[in-house]
Structure formats: structure tokens, C-alpha cells
Amino acid sequence: MKNSKFLKIHNLNNICYLNNRFVPYRDASLHVSDIGLQRGYGIFDYFLEMDGRIPFLDDYLDRFFASAKLLNLEIPLTRELMKEKITFLLQQNKFGTSGIKLLLTGGYSEDLYSPSTPNFMILNLPVFKRPGEGETGRRGEGEKLLLLDYQRHLPEVKTTFYLPSIALLPLMKQKGAIEVLYHHNGLISETTRANFFLIKNGILITPVSGVLWGITRKHVLHVAKEIMPVEEREVKLEELWECDEAFITGTSKHVAPVVEVEGRMIGKGIPGEMTKMISKAYERYFKMQSA
């Protein structure tokens, strides 16, 4: 009965790396005493394979190692060994296009609270359509966001805690929204799985505090600085309602125009011209970087 839940996972023949071993993904399990499960003590990172190459891999690994350090979690592999394991997974699984997820938890715990030796895994999976993505068919028309009063704790650490926005999935589906935009004490920070940007009077503006240092954010800023003035600073929620254009950036999304937040139109309600310019410039840069 329980196995019916596993049907699609069981049909995959891919392998993953779990605590020093390569195992079939369908057989990858952890004892329930893991405090990633029991207490949400875990970090991760996620990036994409494109034909065997991983754009910006070192950026993602930098962030993963930094997250681990900030939580006193020891990664059981050197960076070079981790790259070897990833390469082996991609060669064996042969997805061509796939997602790679690194996950590190506080380990098995006698008292279900205190960290021990971390559990570490590298998962390599097909790229699934994420909730919201493509479902509304809005990509060309721009995306809708919901608002949530929430500030992630230790925002620079990529922790596994996505409960606040997963709890909103039914509402997001109903409203056709792709992501949730977080604000707190009058300031905008980021969306569930993306960084947020707005454009006002020809200036590109993005929050600088309370955010995860997105890899796509970093490279989009690099590209955008050639095109227009850029301000990384505190961004007030009111600025959202008065901006000319807005977009979000992420590993899978690249640059995605935003046309509506919490039912209110952003700018002219269509993808902005400057956003399109930045998106095109980023796509050119991305192709060059990942060539």
C-alpha cells in the first residue's frame, strides 16, 4: 500500500550519493532520528546540469560550504572529491538535463535534538516542473506573486525550512501565483526561491539585507551594471506599488518578469522593456559562461 506512493520514484533507475556510498535513489533512506527531519537542522543547495556541464558550479559550492560553516556542520567531503562524485553521478545517470541537490543535516540524534555526525547526500534528479511553473502558462506574460510577512532566520544560510510558503501552495494555485514575496517591518527581502528586483526611473533596485545571495542574482547584477545604474539597498514595500517594472531571478527561472503582486498590477501589468533587455543580456552571458 505504502509502495504506491513511491511509484514514480521506484520507476527511476538513477543513483545518488548517500553517506559515502552510491545507492539507487529509490533505496535512499535515513533513519527517522535524523535531525534534519526531526528538528529542521539542515542546509542544501541546488543547481542544474546542462549536457554534462554545471554553470557556475563553484559559486554554488562556495555557498554550500559557507552555509555549513555558519551552522557548525562539517561536510564529509573535500570540494574536489564532491566534484568527482557529482561528475560520476551525471555520467551514470545520463539525464542530459538534470537537477543536482546537495543536502547536509545535523545527523542521527539520540535525543532527537543534539547534532552528531552529519548526514550528507547528493541527489541527481530529472528537472520536475515546480509548483506554479508553467502551470499558468504565464511565462511570456509575466508572473504573479503573493505577499507574506516573513523574514527567514539566518537568511544567508540556505536552510531547508520552506514551510511558510509550502503552506500557501493551495492559495498560490488558486491565484496562479508562482512564488511568494517576503516582506517584514515594511521592507521587501526575497521570494520563496528567487531574488527580487524592481526598476524605477531607469534604476535597477534590489534588497541587500535579509536575502540569500543568489547565484543568478550575482550574475544578473554583473550584467545589468553594464546597462543601467544599480542600487543594492533596503527596499520598502511601498516602492513595489510605485515601480515601473519588476522581476525575479533564480537558478531555474533565470530572469522572470513580474506583472502582479497580491492581485495588484506592477508597472503596466506586462513584462517591462528594461526587464527584457536585462533578460536578453543575461541569456547571452549565461550561454558564454556555460559554453
Place this chain on the structure above:
Amino acid sequence: MKNSKFLKIHNLNNICYLNNRFVPYRDASLHVSDIGLQRGYGIFDYFLEMDGRIPFLDDYLDRFFASAKLLNLEIPLTRELMKEKITFLLQQNKFGTSGIKLLLTGGYSEDLYSPSTPNFMILNLPVFKRPGEGETGRRGEGEKLLLLDYQRHLPEVKTTFYLPSIALLPLMKQKGAIEVLYHHNGLISETTRANFFLIKNGILITPVSGVLWGITRKHVLHVAKEIMPVEEREVKLEELWECDEAFITGTSKHVAPVVEVEGRMIGKGIPGEMTKMISKAYERYFKMQSA
């Protein structure tokens, strides 16, 4: 090599309930695609067995069912069946004194994000000394707390996200602190695993917003109302530094006097007389209720 991590768990012969089956605890595992692990989408509750009886069991089950409802998670057992499974576990495991943990997650997830059929477990374990508890030998002298600027999201839901205070365990150990007291925007809410109370001019004061509805909190308030005036309201951080006495309440701790917060003395720096009075009254009440 990996098994060495499991040594103590493997030495236990207790069973647990996992997704409709009783299994040895040492064999209880979940596939890594569970979004309790991947995305922190999980709730739990925890209570104690004393010689086969569970004080306030219905209060804990009320809270667990309410937590599940608020996150759109379906508990796969009726309340009566859950009680039967718990009773069977206690009879089989024969700990005499033990902890019972209910854990419900969003289930296995294809895309490691969207909830599916929940995974549900009932764990029954010996009562471990929790980090900080007893280590400082301070129980008679009163407890020390650290401060953290943090507000739990959906505070009325008992989510599994304890990362903010687990990250502080090394510092807590160094300072001899048993818990972390959360405050945000100038207001006190609760500690990691307990509710917070202070006494000023003979009035018992406890935060009313941003807190988990502790079962011990509820019964301590019931008892205290017979002894002194009680105010459930917003509590400012400044009030902490000016109070006469303070204590925390929890399932394992009952009433625990607080004598120091973030290195600053609370009241006279010794367990307060009114706190002792409330503690004694609660212990009498607790014995009667659980008789």
C-alpha cells in the same frame, strides 16, 4: 562505519509506529524524498508517559490535530485509533517512564517540494537528558537563558523548525544556559521549548501573542489564578530587566525558575518565593490530575 553512529539506537529493543506498521525503532527509516526532511514541512507533539499513564493526553492530541489542520495535513488515524496505538507501544516497550513523539510530515515528494500523502510516526523513547538540562546542576539554583531575536512563523503550530536555537547549542553549553528566550520588535514571546512567565509587583504576566499554547502553560495558569492576579498580554523586553521573578514552563520541566538571561541577573538572582509557591501548587495539581 556508518553503523557506529547508530550504536545506542541499535541497542534499543523498542518498537515504534510508522505509517500503519509497528517496526523496531532501529529499523525505522523514511525515503530521503520526504519533505519533512527536504523542506521542513512537518509538525510534531511530545508528551510523557509516567507508569503507563499520560498526563493531559487529550490536550496534546488536541494541539497535534489543530497543528495538522492549519497546515492542511491529514492525520491518517482517528484520535481513538491513535490512543490505541500509543497504548500498545507503551505496553510493548515497558519503559515505565518514557517520551512519546508524534511526527507528521508532508510525505514523499516527486519534486522534493509539493506535499503528498503524509508520513506519520509515533516514537516511544527513553527520556534523554536534554541539552542543558541537568548539565549545569543548576535546577535548584534556577536556570540561565540566552536571548535571540526571532519569531516563529505560525507560532500556534508546533512545527519541527528548531534550527535557530540548535545553532546556539555550543554557546548555550559554554554559558550554562538551558534555553533560548525569543524576542522580536521589542516583545518577548517564548523560549525554545517552553513558555515564559514573569512576576512583577505580585502579578503573574505571560506573553499572549506569538507563542505556542503550551499544555503546561495552560495548567500552570489555571493553578496560578487561585494564588495571584494573572495578565496574559504583550510583554516588552524591558519588563524582563525590571521584574521580580521569572520562570519557564514545559512538559518535562514543569515550573523552572529563571535567574539569569543573557548574563544579566533576573530579580534577586535566586528562584523567587512566588515562583516556588506556583511550582508547589502545580506539582500538587499535577499529581492529582495524573493519579
